[in-house]
Amino acid sequence: MTDAAHEPDFALTTPADVASDPQAVEIMRLWWSRGVPVMTLKPAFNDPTKFGEVLAQAARHMSRVYEMQRGMDGEESYKQILKGLEQTLAGPEFDTLTEKPGGGAA
Incomplete structure (x- = not known):
């Protein structure tokens, strides 16, 4: 697996449409760190289905990004993404850590 931190486009930018939308809400930030996903989440929807x-x-x-930027078949990468979702959902439980406002573990 490629180490994303060493790719030239490591930093993501806010899309212009989002930056110009005063009602836009950031709901998730996601990193891959020390071999696991690390994220911050905001429950911005009243209905979790959303x-x-x-x-x-x-x-x-993401399957389209793999197709456009990595030259992979979009449908095949989508199937692989779904496979990863299924494996993770069927796998062992994991810990959810929260932080106190201002940082530090709760």
Whole structure:
């Protein structure tokens, strides 16, 4: 696996459409750190189903990114993304850590 921190486009930028939308809400930041995903999340939706919809759209968009930037077949990468989701959901439980406002573990 490629170490994302060493790729030239490591930093992501805020899309212009989002930056110009005064009602835009950031709901998730996600990093790969020390071999595991690390994220900060905001429960911005009253209905958790909406977050599932966001995750589904992210999976579909990521398959297109693999196609456009890595030359992979989009449908095959989508199947692989879904396989990873299924394996993770069926796998062992994991710990959810929270931080106190201002930082530090709660």
